[in-house]
Amino acid sequence: MDKVALITGATRGIGRQIALTLSKEGFNIALNYRKENEELMELKKEIEANQVKCFQVAGDVSIFEECEKLVKQVIEKFGKIDVLVNNAGITKDMLLMRMSKEDFEQVIDVNLIGTFNMTKNVISHMLKARTGRIINISSVVGISGNAGQTNYAASKAGIIGFTKSLAKEVASRNILVNAVAPGFIETSMTDVLKDEVKEEITKNIPLKRIGVAQDVANVVKFLASEDSSYITGQVIHVDGGMLM
Numbered sequence: 001m002d003k004v005a006l007i008t009g010a011t012r013g014i015g016r017q018i019a020l021t022l023s024k025e026g027f028n029i030a031l032n033y034r035k036e037n038e039e040l041m042e043l044k045k046e047i048e049a050n051q052v053k054c055f056q057v058a059g060d061v062s063i064f065e066e067c068e069k070l071v072k073q074v075i076e077k078f079g080k081i082d083v084l085v086n087n088a089g090i091t092k093d094m095l096l097m098r099m100s101k102e103d104f105e106q107v108i109d110v111n112l113i114g115t116f117n118m119t120k121n122v123i124s125h126m127l128k129a130r131t132g133r134i135i136n137i138s139s140v141v142g143i144s145g146n147a148g149q150t151n152y153a154a155s156k157a158g159i160i161g162f163t164k165s166l167a168k169e170v171a172s173r174n175i176l177v178n179a180v181a182p183g184f185i186e187t188s189m190t191d192v193l194k195d196e197v198k199e200e201i202t203k204n205i206p207l208k209r210i211g212v213a214q215d216v217a218n219v220v221k222f223l224a225s226e227d228s229s230y231i232t233g234q235v236i237h238v239d240g241g242m243l244m
């Protein structure tokens with residue numbers, strides 16, 4: 001296979017696992033990161049061990065010009081982008097009463113505007129190629145809402161509207177756009193929670209376990225594959241049945 005997948009926020013957590021999983025499927029990987037670090041170089045080695053090419057590209061997804069530059073670099077390196085995974089995301093949780101305008105804006109800027117910035121720069125290449133997959137990482141809280149996460153839930157709900165609208169715009173060009181809505185997944189984003197809180201969350205998950213990054217990566221792998229060629233504009237929950 002000579003396909004190329006670009007994954008944002010790929011240095012750790014879910015993004016890292018998506019990059020590794022797609023590399024095992026034979027995708028050449030473009031890893032987006034913000035700051036070069038040891039983990040990034042280790043990940044690059046692990047990916048290359050799967051006999052595919054790996055190219056790392058720096059850039060903050062919330063800055064349009066940086067996305068423009070990084071997409072250009074990937075196109076120069078690989079000549080195309082078959083799959084874009086908009087994974088980069090942040091939280092800045094606080095009850096609305098105490099949430100600053102800056103914290104609201106920053107979460108929207110990275111999670112929602114970042115998804116726009118990357119997609120806008122990639123879509124022209126996919127339109128020309130008349131093929132492509134865009135996979136956006138949303139969240140179940142974008143559907144259910146969550147106290148203390150007005151900024152995050154709004155950004156993730158926005159991603160769902162964005163996904164469905166774009167899916168309708170580009171379906172005729174054979175570009176499929178879907179979202180994945182993880183529930184509670186063990187990563188550095190959720191490590192900050194106390195064990196008691198995690199236990200309480202687990203009680204409310206019908207499958208009685210917290211998810212792992214691989215659970216999400218498996219669904220992304222499916223959405224990037226030929227097996228999902230009749231699926232577009234969908235939001236696939238990966239949450240152990242937390243939200244039905």
Ligand SMILES: NC(=O)c1ccc[n+]([C@@H]2O[C@H](COP(=O)([O-])OP(=O)(O)OC[C@H]3O[C@@H](n4cnc5c(N)ncnc54)[C@H](OP(=O)(O)O)[C@@H]3O)[C@@H](O)[C@H]2O)c1
Nearest residue numbers: 009011013014034060061087088089139182184185187189
């Ligand atoms: N974990 C969960 O329970 C859960 C549930 C639902 C949805 N999600 C979503 O899944 C995605 C991945 O989350 P995670 O749990 O893997 O989080 P994580 O471990 O905190 O990783 C987030 C990744 O995003 C990158 N990132 C943050 N801001 C960025 C920016 N402005 N530009 C480029 N990269 C940026 C980070 O890079 P740095 O290393 O440079 O910070 C990091 O690689 C997010 O969209 C998150 O909202 C997670």
